[in-house]
Amino acid sequence: MAMSRISPLHDILAPSGIAIIGASSDPTKRGYKALAGLLEGGFGGDIYPINPKASEILGVPAYASLESLPRAPELALICTPASSVANLIRQCGEKGVKGAVILASGFGETGLEGKVLEQELLNAARESGVRLIGPNTSGLFNLHAKLNLLGLENVVPGNIGIVSQSGNMLLALALEAQHHGCIGFSSYVGPGNQTDLGFGDYLRYLGEDDDTYVAALYVEGFQDGRGFLEVAKEITRRKPVVVYKSGATRQGCAAASSHTGALAGSYAMTTDLLRQAGVSVVQYSDEILPVAEGLGALQQAPGKRVAILADGGGQATIAADRIVEAGLELASLSDTTRARLAEILFPQASLANPVDVAGSSDANPALLARCHEILIGDEGVDSVLLVGMFGGYASRFSATLAANEMAGAESMVETAWSTRKPLVVHSLYAPVRPPALERLREAGLVVYGSIELAIKVLAALAARGEYLARESSPTEPAIEASRSRLIEQALEEKRDLLEPEAKALLKDQGIAVPDETWVTSADQLGEVAAQAGETPMAMKVVSRDILHKSDAGGVRLDLRGAAALEDAYRQIMASCENYAPNAHIDGVLVSPMAAKGVEVIIGVVRDPAFGPVLMFGLGGIFVELLEDVAFRAIPLSRQDAQGMLDQLKASKVLDGLRGAAAVDKAALVELLLKVSQLVQTCPDIRELDLNPVIAYPQGYYQKGYAIVDARIILTTFDKETGDEFA
Structure with missing residues (x-):
């Protein structure tokens, strides 16, 4: 069923016409490569090369300007220098062009002058109603629409949508897909500087695109992280999203005043927030495509309990170790499952999890398919990992096993698609792509040559299943913003809340705070001591100018009696005056010592x-x-x-x-x-x-x-x- 469409990118990324501003006959220029890519890819729409010095380029009639075009194309590819772009965007608006891809660099990424130029570009886009991809972008393609503005060869249509701030990362993924042989892409966009459209806009498009089953993003930085999270939370309910986040940005932390502020902006914070929104975060760049492939094909697992089916003890042990490390669980097999396995396997086979067939499949590799069927039927199993040499039995033992192995592959496909419990296959022979493994891949199953990657996929499937289950729970009610009297007073005085005020605000929210006394004079301590009796007390300075009380000597502990309290008060005042002579001291806070916990x-x-x-x-x-x-x-x-x-x-x-x-x-x-x-x-x-x-x-x-x-x-x-x- 087609999804509702909100994104403005559908017309832009699937245009019926495109203008190439700066088209060229020079094979080294982007204006040439883009035109050649459109022609070689069989783009069926109108193509308008724009070059005032040419009458035709690559056999296509050229035009002197946008104004001279016979009709308005939805998309313009701008291949000219940065200084010319803002004026060209205004011309696009006058012609009725909906979107523009801006390849040029030399904008905000280069310094102050570039930032001024980029602001001028954004102003032109907003005035003209033209949406911008870039600037400083590597370009885009939509393979199902036969739109290839990168001139990239050997990329095939598929269901993985890519957004990458690195053109080289896109190239790496394309080469990896080419080597794999069964992975294709729907669309790719390089967001560049995100002057107008950003990651959230591209994710929304991929979420709405019927040809995209999974979105994979390489992110260096978000311009609007909050907006991206809101879009991600919406899209991940419908299809998987994979993100590789590079770097550990600490925006705004240099001036942070609190422990929390000092830790915010970190890579850990970013990845936690992405996972909260249902995103599958991968740690290494070589996990992007395998995890995207696995999620796109299998979508989710109902839980964390994995059954390992192996034809070798060593790899079974490795798989078990990695599964536990990944936060997954080794499924406990039922007595019925073990009994059914014992009926078809050699006596020396291990019937615990991992299940090691111990040579039972050497002459009959299709037996592994029967074991898979038995394991999938166990209520305590959420997914199955097949590890070993499936697909390579005909090569390893005898060519006569090829038909048997193919029959096993067909059986695995049939069983896999009859259940919500995913099958992930590891095979030593994955790199050589034997027929049985190719059959699994063609049927939409996933095969990996690395046990570690296979388990990364299983972990992502389980995490997505848990996320979707959580999202089905009732949501918390919305809360209206307001301003308390304490906050109004502090803002009027251009200060932060004092600790007693902060705790009063917490108490108003229904948060338990300890009984404390705010003392502004040593004369008040006698009454406090009388009420405390022998209870050990703590004392700390109250000051709008001293945030880190211990550093200033503004804390004293385990105090008993009036004399101890009065002495501590004098010590705190002296220490704080020495630490910050101009600090405004608002007294001290006295409270019973908190019990250990x-x-x-x-x-x-x-x-x-x-x-x-x-x-x-x-x-x-x-x-x-x-x-x-x-x-x-x-x-x-x-x-x-x-x-x-x-x-x-x-x-x-x-x-x-x-x-x-x-x-x-x-x-x-x-x-x-x-x-x-x-x-x-x-x-x-x-x-x-x-x-x-x-x-x-x-x-x-x-x-x-x-x-x-x-x-x-x-x-x-x-x-x-x-x-x-x-």
Whole structure:
């Protein structure tokens, strides 16, 4: 069933006519290669080479200008220098051209002058209504429309759509597909500088394109990360999206004031947010095409439980190791499954998982297809991985086995397409492409020469299945933004919230905060001491100018009695005055010492590309050292919050180690959701740090946690000048 279409790119990427501005008779020029590619590819629409010095190019009549064309083409390919492009875009608008591909570099990527030129280009595009691909793009193709503006040879139509900021990466994928033999592409776009259209626009097009089954993106940077996430969350419900993200951008972190801000903008944050939106993130460039192929063909797995079917013990062991490392599970086979396998395999065969046929298939490779059928029928199995030498039995043992092996392939195809449980095949003979493996590939199954790549595909299939199951759950209700009195007052005074104010704001959101006393004079400490009795107390400075209290000597712990409190007060005032002589001191905060528990951190930062992002991780002073943290874009769903806890490498600490009781994880999930709601309610919050939060066992303390320190940063202005930051 065709999808509804919103994207403006459908006419642009499947035009009935195209103008090549700067067409050339020189084979080294892009204006020549694009024209040659259209002619050789059999493009059926109108082709208008534009060159005022030529009457024809490659046998096609040439025109002096856009104005002289007999009709308006939907697409223009501009092959002229950067300085000429803005004026040409205005001419495109006057003619009625819908979109333009701009190959020229020399724009914002080159410096200040280029940025001015790029802004002029964008202004021209908006005034004329012409959509821009590029500038500084490698070009595009739509193979199903026989539109090839790269002049790239040996690319065949298929179902993988590509968007890549690197032309060389596209070339690498094209060569890899050519070597593979059964992989083809639908469309390719090089986004270039993303002056107008960006990754979100291209993903929407691929999501709506009937010829694209899976989208694969090579990304160096997002111009509108938040917009991309919104599009990705919509598209991934319908078809898989694979992203390889290069680099570890730390936009805006140099001026970050909090632990969360210091960690935001990282590669880890970007990949967490992409996965939250249902994107399959690959870690290495050589995984892009295999994972895209596997997801495009098989779509998803119902779960993580994998059965390994092998004709050799060594590779079975390797596969088992890699499966566990990938976060998948070795399926537990039922007694019925084992009994059925025992009926057809040699006595020495291993009937546990991995299933090693131990020579049973040497004279009858089709036996592996029968084993596959048995394993797929086990309710405890979500997918099957076949490892070994299937496809190569005729070569390895006897040519007389070719027919038997082909019959096994046919049987695997029939079984595979009768179930939702995917079959992924690894074969030593994959590089030589024997007939039985080619039959599997032609039927839409996937075959890999690497066990590791095969398991990457299985992991992606399982993750997509889990994501789609989560997305079927009810969504959290929308929250209206508002501004509290505390925030209004702080903004009027051009400052951030003081810690007592921050905790009051948290309390208003239904978040549990400890009982504390805000003391502005040493004279008040006697009453505080009398109420505390022998309870050990903590004291810390309250100052709009001192963010890191410990560094300033602004914290004292384990205090008992009035004398100790008064002495600590004097010490804090002296230390802070020495640390920041001009700091405005608003007193101290006195509270009972928090009981020991598991320290975690919860933070929020408004990332320049992705907007408000929430972080959860191991807390205390080690958060930036260990960086065992998880990120999610706000708003969070309950599944997002639970996933943050489960994602941590140190998640076992939350479950209790060495006899310690497990912390109240449900309480932490509720806390994460309430923080998410707070940030939605109060868009003036720029950064938020709750560090540490002490997590306790269920029923131990208030709502299962104690917020020891809270920091909320509002300001987007320079504290000394009062000027707004850009």
